[in-house]
Amino acid sequence: MHRTRVAFRERRPACGFAGRGRRGRYGRERAGRQGARPRGSVSVRRTASAAARPWRLWISDQVKQRTGNVSRNALYGTPRPTCLTDEMFHPSLVSKEDVDNMSTQPRRYWAIRTDKENIPLLLSEVRAGRLRQGWGYNPGQDLRLVRAEISQGGKWWERLTEQQKEVLGHLKMLCTSEGGVQCGDWILLPNLPEYGPFFLVAEVTGDYYFDMLSLVGDADVNDLRQDYGHVLPVRLVTEHGINRYAEIVDAGIRNTLKTPMRMWNVDAYRDAIELLITQYNTGGEFSTATSGTTRLQSAWEIALSHAAKLLQERLGSELDIRFQAAEWEEPITLVLKNLYPGAAVRWVVAGPREYGADVVVQLMNHFGGLHWLIVVQVKNYTGEIGAAVLEQLKTAHARYSTEGQILSLVVMTTAERMSADLPERAHELETELTTPVKFVLR
Numbered sequence: 271m272h273r274t275r276v277a278f279r280e281r282r283p284a285c286g287f288a289g290r291g292r293r294g295r296y297g298r299e300r301a302g303r304q305g306a307r308p309r310g311s312v313s314v315r316r317t318a319s320a321a322a323r324p325w326r327l328w329i330s331d332q333v334k335q336r337t338g339n340v341s342r343n344a345l346y347g348t349p350r351p352t353c354l355t356d357e358m359f360h361p362s363l364v365s366k367e368d369v370d371n372m373s374t375q376p377r378r379y380w381a382i383r384t385d386k387e388n389i390p391l392l393l394s395e396v397r398a399g400r401l402r403q404g405w406g407y408n409p410g411q412d413l414r415l416v417r418a419e420i421s422q423g424g425k426w427w428e429r430l431t432e433q434q435k436e437v438l439g440h441l442k443m444l445c446t447s448e449g450g451v452q453c454g455d456w457i458l459l460p461n462l463p464e465y466g467p468f469f470l471v472a473e474v475t476g477d478y479y480f481d482m483l484s485l486v487g488d489a490d491v492n493d494l495r496q497d498y499g500h501v502l503p504v505r506l507v508t509e510h511g512i513n514r515y516a517e518i519v520d521a522g523i524r525n526t527l528k529t530p531m532r533m534w535n536v537d538a539y540r541d542a543i544e545l546l547i548t549q550y551n552t553g554g555e556f557s558t559a560t561s562g563t564t565r566l567q568s569a570w571e572i573a574l575s576h577a578a579k580l581l582q583e584r585l586g587s588e589l590d591i592r593f594q595a596a597e598w599e600e601p602i603t604l605v606l607k608n609l610y611p612g613a614a615v616r617w618v619v620a621g622p623r624e625y626g627a628d629v630v631v632q633l634m635n636h637f638g639g640l641h642w643l644i645v646v647q648v649k650n651y652t653g654e655i656g657a658a659v660l661e662q663l664k665t666a667h668a669r670y671s672t673e674g675q676i677l678s679l680v681v682m683t684t685a686e687r688m689s690a691d692l693p694e695r696a697h698e699l700e701t702e703l704t705t706p707v708k709f710v711l712r
Contacts, residue, residue, distance in 0.1 A: 379536045379543055380442070380451060381458040381526065385498070386465050387491040392498070393463050395483070399503055401457065401472060402483060403440060403532070406499025407492075408433045412480035413444050413500065439532050440500055443478045449535075451478070456507060456543065458536060460527050468511035469527060471547060476503030507547060512556045518549045519556075602648060602682065606631055610644075626666035632674065641674035647681045655685035655709075657695040667703050679703075682710045 384392045385404045395402050405411065416434050420426045427435075441447045451457075451474055459470040482499035485491075514524045520542035526534075536543070550556055606615045606629065614632040618625075629646035645666045649655060663679045670676060688709060696707045 378452065378455045379458070379540055380455060380533065381460065381529065381536050382533045383460055383531065384462065385491070386461050388489060388498075389461065389463075389465055391483075391489050395498075396459070396462065396470070396472065396504065396506065399475070399505060401459070401502040401504045402498035403443065403500040403502075404498055405436045405440065406480065406482060407494045407497040409480075409482070409499075410434055411437045411499060413437060413440055413478060414480070417441065417444055417446065437500070442533055442535075443500055443502055445477055451502065453477075456547075457502075457504065458523070458527065458543070463511045467514045469514060470511060471507040471543070472504040473507050474502055475505050478502055508550055508556075510557065512546070512550065513558060516556045516558060518546060518554045520546065602629060602646075606646075625669035626662035626664070627670060630670060633677075635675075639675075643670055643674040643676045644678050644680060645670050645676055647679075649681060649683040649685065651683050651685035653685060654687050654689050655681070655683050655692065655711075656689040657692050660692075660695055660699050660707075663707060664699065664703070667705060676705050678706045678708055680708045680710065684712050686712050 382401065382403060384402070392402055410431055411433055416430065416437060419429055419434070422429075442450045444450045445452050453474055453476065455474045457472050457474065459472060462468065462470045479501050480499045481501050482496040484496050485494065490497075512519065514527055520539065522539045523536075523542055523546065526536050526539060603615050603617055607613065610631055610633060612634065616630045616632065618627050618630060626647060627645045628648040631644040631646065633642040633644070635642050645663075647659060647662055647666065649659060659681055663681070667676060667679060688711070692709075696709070700707045
């Protein structure tokens with residue numbers, strides 16, 4: 271099949287960072303008029319038979335061929351409503367079938383970098399429900415006009431004005447663009463509500479429109495008198511700024527917020543963003559930065575808790591296989607010796623002379639007088655342990671209190687739970703003997 275090569279070049283001037291002075295941002299516009307070649311190019315192969323088809327529909331066909339027409343639903347999860355309406359259908363822009371597919375798209379996630387030179391103005395607009403983006407100072411920069419020109423195919427690049435080429439990086443703001451922003455999507459907004467490590471999260475509530483904002487005084491940072499015409503209706507998901515160095519912020523989010531682009535997709539961090547907003551809504555700490563050492567310690571503690579749980583489950587099952595009844599003597603003795611280095615751990619021989627104790631731990635009293643004792647009763651039970659064990663603890667206390675000062679009476683058991691009356695009965699025994707009673711369950 272005969273194939274032609276169509277070159278697609280897109281300028282990506284910086285927005286809200288390097289180059290945004292009174293001349294830096296639009297100085298490149300004048301250079302463009304003098305014949306300077308736009309930076310960056312992406313070449314796309316297009317079949318000759320597809321030349322007459324709208325550009326966006328051709329791209330959609332290519333995606334379907336390569337993915338086996340797998341729906342985004344299967345890739346991303348639960349769908350949510352779209353903002354598209356019947357009035358938006360235009361045969362030169364998008365087919366009714368494609369728009370129906372859009373209506374089942376799930377929430378997606380984006381980041382949009384706004385003008386850092388006009389933070390107070392743009393923040394007030396966001397709070398009023400209007401997310402504004404720069405490079406919107408000329409009526410011809412309306413993205414709907416640019417998209418219509420591209421959809422005609424042919425040498426659309428040559429037909430665009432220099433001002434229109436400046437806004438190609440904004441096309442994803444159109445819900446009619448392939449993979450564009452839709453109602454319900456979430457947008458991360460770096461450098462709001464103030465410049466630095468803070469960002470806001472907003473939800474798209476309507477469709478893109480073009481409405482240039484009149485600028486006067488200090489707000490007219492580029493001497494244009496009007497700008498920021500690209501508008502997305504939004505509502506703030508986070509009323510207050512989130513510090514990207516806060517403990518609850520995933521490292522992946524911190525990393526992507528450093529991306530030097532005007533707009534980019536962050537679907538890869540979907541789970542992290544959803545978790546972040548859940549923690550934000552439940553009152554998590556989000557405004558204070560934490561040091562790397564603190565974050566490392568937190569990560570270690572969380573990982574250790576998960577590891578300890580898995581170890582406990584596996585160790586428990588392995589011990590059940592290898593030890594039963596009196597066979598517990600050796601492992602319990604070993605554990606207690608490690609818990610109390612230097613202590614004398616004595617396993618009491620079973621029989622009438624055990625006096626309600628299986629293990630006695632004797633600690634040295636460095637202040638003189640009687641030794642300190644921990645008396646342990648071991649019970650190889652399944653399921654529930656009842657209050658009957660308390661009588662044996664009482665007997666053990668009477669017997670061993672003559673040998674030393676009893677610090678605690680302990681029941682170590684393979685039972686998984688205590689009977690309903692056991693906690694209250696144990697408390698009564700503690701009061702009677704003035705000695706703590708502790709239970710170590712499976």
